[in-house]
Amino acid sequence: MHNEEFDDYDPLFDDADDAGRPSFITAFDPATATEPTTADADSGDQVRSYLLTGGRTGGGRSDVSMETIVTVNPAADHTLVQLPEHHTILTACQSPTAVAEIAAVTHLPLGVAQVLVGDLVADGHLNATTRHLAMHEDIAFLERLIDRVSAL
Numbered sequence: 001m002h003n004e005e006f007d008d009y010d011p012l013f014d015d016a017d018d019a020g021r022p023s024f025i026t027a028f029d030p031a032t033a034t035e036p037t038t039a040d041a042d043s044g045d046q047v048r049s050y051l052l053t054g055g056r057t058g059g060g061r062s063d064v065s066m067e068t069i070v071t072v073n074p075a076a077d078h079t080l081v082q083l084p085e086h087h088t089i090l091t092a093c094q095s096p097t098a099v100a101e102i103a104a105v106t107h108l109p110l111g112v113a114q115v116l117v118g119d120l121v122a123d124g125h126l127n128a129t130t131r132h133l134a135m136h137e138d139i140a141f142l143e144r145l146i147d148r149v150s151a152l
Contacts, residue, residue, distance in 0.1 A: 062121035062128065064114055066100040070126040078125060085116055086125075093126060 064070070072078075072093050081087055085108065092105045103113035120126040 062118040064099055064118045064121060064128055065130065066098065066103075066110055066114065068099050068117070068128050068130045069096045070099065070102070070117055070121065070128045071096050073125055073127050076123075076125045080123075081120075081125060083116070086120060089113070089116060089120060090125060 070093050072090055078087075078090055081090065085106065088106050089102055092102050097105075099114055099117050100110060102108075102117060103110045106113060108116070117126060117128075121128045
């Protein structure tokens with residue numbers, strides 16, 4: 001390291017800066033470069049997910065959650081679907097399927113699956129149903145739950 005002040009010092013030719021980090025010249029050496037790691041591959045998946053959803057999060061153009069049940073709308077013209085992921089989702093939804101299950105079957109992140117399913121619902125390719133039943137209103141369910149927990 002160079003400690004003299006204000007002379008012909010050029011940091012590009014120093015082996016390390018004051019904090020011990022490699023200089024510009026030694027920061028990357030193609031001779032010692034290695035193959036991409038799993039972390040590098042994962043970052044590609046993140047970029048791909050971003051491109052599939054257009055950066056959107058949540059339920060896409062429809063309000064779908066992970067427990068939303070979807071089925072294929074037989075009246076829709078599925079030839080208009082362009083993304084391969086959309087075709088995979090339509091294939092997975094021949095019987096009633098939750099969005100979380102679709103994410104697992106298609107190996108898509110849950111948020112990406114929600115957006116893509118939401119788009120298919122908005123375009124009329126999928127029918128969505130979400131059963132919102134407040135548990136405090138279902139007395140029979142609560143009694144069964146208490147009985148089974150007590151049995152443990």
